[in-house]
Amino acid sequence: MKIEEVRVLGDEEMKKKLNEAHRRTLDLRFKAATKQIKNHREIPQTKRDIARMKTIQRERELGIR
Numbered sequence: 367m368k369i370e371e372v373r374v375l376g377d378e379e380m381k382k383k384l385n386e387a388h389r390r391t392l393d394l395r396f397k398a399a400t401k402q403i404k405n406h407r408e409i410p411q412t413k414r415d416i417a418r419m420k421t422i423q424r425e426r427e428l429g430i431r
Contacts, residue, residue, distance in 0.1 A: 367415045372422050380419055387416045 367383075375383065391412045397403040 367418065369418055372418050380423065384416065384419045387412055387419065391416070
């Protein structure tokens with residue numbers, strides 16, 4: 367997910383996407399532990415998506431953009 371896509375989301379949508387990303391991270395970690403994951407780059411990419419969403423949330427709290 368790109369930063370422009372995150373900025374367009376509303377607050378409720380972003381919370382839903384953030385919860386989904388956290389669940390996805392958990393699922394990917396379990397798959398990695400059981401050697402069922404095919405693309406290991408999905409874990410860091412999901413973590414980056416979470417960081418982007420949290421950054422935008424914080425910007426909105428502070429009224430930066």
